[in-house]
Amino acid sequence: MNGPVASSWVLTLACVDRVGIVAAVSQFLAERGGFITDSQQYADRESGRFFMRVAFEATNNRMDGGTQWLRVEFAPIGDYFAMDWRLTDVDERPRILIAVSKGSHCLADLLHRWQTSTLAVDIMGVVSNHPDMRRITEWHGISYHELPANGDKPTQEAALFDIFERTCSDYLILARYMQVLSEELVAKLVGRCVNIHHSFLPGFKGARPYHRAHERGVKLIGATAHFVTANLDEGPIIEQAVERIDHRATAEDMVRIGRDIETQVLARAVRWIADRRVLLNGRKTVIFR
Known part of the structure; x- marks a missing residue:
């Protein structure tokens, strides 16, 4: 990983459990130069729900569009899997x-x-x-x-x-x-x-x-x-x-x-x-x- 990190984000999501969710998220980040620093997921077999939290950083200028740009880019994936998701900059304090x-x-x-x-x-x-x-x-x-x-x-x-x-x-x-x-x-x-x-x-x-x-x-x-x-x-x-x-x-x-x-x-x-x-x-x- 070369060059300064532009920013870092956290993506959280919940949806009906199905094949391909982790792959879709990982591919989305890889295609935009996102470096995953922490990833956790949980499939609740009782409710059939899937939960995921991914922390990632930018490795190049492909994420210079910032948080709102990333949200727009990720929206089609969220819609496809009917996700309840949030993508926030780590510096955004509740x-x-x-x-x-x-x-x-x-x-x-x-x-x-x-x-x-x-x-x-x-x-x-x-x-x-x-x-x-x-x-x-x-x-x-x-x-x-x-x-x-x-x-x-x-x-x-x-x-x-x-x-x-x-x-x-x-x-x-x-x-x-x-x-x-x-x-x-x-x-x-x-x-x-x-x-x-x-x-x-x-x-x-x-x-x-x-x-x-x-x-x-x-x-x-x-x-x-x-x-x-x-x-x-x-x-x-x-x-x-x-x-x-x-x-x-x-x-x-x-x-x-x-x-x-x-x-x-x-x-x-x-x-x-x-x-x-x-x-x-x-x-x-x-x-x-």
């Missing part, structure tokens, strides 16, 4: 809007990763139903939108969605946002809203779940990041993690451990989304790591 209530751990972690350039996203703002997280948000130079519920949920959600659209956000990240989204809002954000919650559901719902889990002698603490659907906390799972504890752990220990796991799980989910590694597969996900 735009996220973060929603939070009073818990700071997940928000603070995302802000730190963003500020230190270890999370390739653009944070377009933070929305909250409380004033508590304003100081840390604005310290990072990010807009803070306080939207108290005040018993008028439709108005509050309309304002939230308006901010989402005005900032041209790609994803809404619920970083311990202690509000249940309406079915109407969830329908507008299908595949674009990610939530994080502790692993005690559905056994320990509501307030003080860690304390009630401690009372029952729970030995595993975990967290789940998932896409939000109308079925509460049952959307397609992106990432999970657990940590084992024993009888010596106090309720406060469990809260601390749980918060650490939540931050790690949510950060991984957002990073994989930013890297175009997450594809929806019905009620499940395909994660190309």
